[in-house]
Amino acid sequence: MNTLTLPSYAIHLGDLRESAGDWLRGRNYSKIAILVDENTAQHCLPVLLEKTGLENFHLIKIAAGEQHKNIETCQLIWRQMLAFGLDRRSLLLNLGGGVIGDMGGFCAATFKRGMDFVQAPTTLLSQVDASVGGKLGIDFMQVKNSIGVFQDPAAVFIDADFLKTLPYRELRSGFAEMLKHALIADAGQWQNLIQLENLAVPDWLPFILHSLRIKQGIVETDPFERGIRKALNFGHTIGHAIEGHALESEHPLLHGEAIAVGMIAESYLSHRKLGLPMRDVEAITAYLNRIYGTFQIEKSNYPAYFALMQQDKKNENGQILFSLIHPIGNAVVNVACNNEEIEAALDYCRTSGR
Template identity: 40%
Template sequence: MQSIATKTAVVHFNSKVYSELNAYIKRENPSKIFVLVDTNTHDFCLPQFMSNLESGVIQTEVMEMPEGEDHKSIDICVGVWEAMSQYGADRKSLLINLGGGVVTDLGGFVASTYMRGISYINVPTSLLAMVDASVGGKTGVDLGVLKNQVGVISEGEMVLIDTSFLGTLPQNQMVSGFAEMLKHGLIFDATYWYTLTHLEDLDISDLDKLIYDSVIIKNKIVTEDPTEKGLRKILNFGHTLGHAIESYFLDNEEKTQLLHGEAIAIGMILESYLSTKICKLKSPELDDISAGILKTFSKTNFEDKDYENIIDLMKHDKKNSHGKVKFVLLESIGKAKRDCEVPNELILEAFEYYKSL
């Protein structure tokens, strides 16, 4: 697969991953190399990665953080900053983030702020990180249960996608990443959506091409609007309600925590229903979206008491302005509309629609 040039970096795939990484290290000669992993990637991905890393005489330090969204916090950042300082990281050091979306988001933020910015490289190991989190330069951490409230947009030197790492993932993590791929089809490419919802016509060998196509879609959007002033906002489809649902389930002991993609899948169905009321999305397309998503994602149970709390959490969404919640909705499959305002009564209707499925 050909490498994909982003605004300031390059995404390399599979056979090119380690040759490009080692060539970069030889060319740039960083003072030290730091590899950030979580407890899972330390055990399942780090040995393969290190066996292919030709750092030569350059000192390499591995830093391990706990796995999971609830550790995507400033406290963990402080620990990583302190470890880098203790091991003598300077402005010519290189940070390599080997992990899923939590590691690439947090590691990118750490690198972008340590000594006002050092170079970093993302090596995504989850499907979610490969198709979404590691590409586009969005870095950051959560503020309590509020998703991605602190961060900067700053691209790394490169993204290295080695799809063999997907073999280390449990099934639920693969499914979680698939939600972002579905989103890319819904907002930008109806043909891609159709392909993803008819995977029975494909086999496992097609996965690399589907990942590649998903990165292409995201890169087209991000290249046109790197700082999210306009078009890039459409990447938030399903996320206004999805993030609120994810945060609510994360903070509620009575609820089973949802993976990011599981929450976004719910958000996409809810926001597709809203699209029929606000943007004239046709009912047959809503049916197609709901059926396509529920092919892969199980339904989640909601109680009436949940709705007010979820709606309240939406006020923290990053797309909001002047106190108004802004949604990305669909005019049709493959065509999104940004900055849509939705009254709360329609959101309650959307939850009733979801319950009826």
């Protein structure tokens, strides 16, 4: 059992038997509700109940998927919270991926001006990314995470056993954030990760812990994203554009799959703008291609990518700003790149085996 102690809460890593069970019994919550989606109800709830012995709780079950991360689903959740008679001394336990964590946390943080919630993330993405940083929220008017709050959970419980039922593509998607953490902050960990020839990892926990420490360090230095926290956007400026565009196509990409393409393009930009050696760009490209396979970028999509990048949250004064790396393990934020440079990066991606 490992515990990562943050200023206002702790992240407990390891078997839920040793963490969540005692923690829950030690608190005097008036009522406990568990929020699940249809998949985590099937795959994760039995594991949670068996490991924690939790018996008296209300279950709130919603449909799975990002398309349900909206105000209508929040209303459904709040309605059930009211119907169950939850009050400010109750607890909401969010059991699921980032959608459940973000939306459940938002519902709890706003219910009667705020009640406790805990996160039990069940995807690799939510374990390494969504469980630190206090960002909660929902999508609104087709804009991702446009309504939300910053609020810390009472605790986070990470049990890698949940990953056993996670579909491979979802696992791989979360792995991209883990690679990103290494690329922006820890060259040694990057070297360790690229030793993994595939994702049949017997024990994810040490990797998750390492990744969380990196994110925690960054978030603690800059909780409200005024400076260095932007480093976490490496791969995301071009990645989000590719993700957004693919969403409308017949072959939508998962977030991490798009970020993998984005990291290739932005490594190339790191070469152009900061002098990251080309051999590093090529090593990054080779590993990402190996894990994520080929995604065909079409030149005809460039205008759509540019239109999407123009809307990036980080932009200032109409300039597209990037978070890049140089050397590997060090991030440089607020690097303005012009259209010719971005196009060259997309061209590199298009011709580098993708």
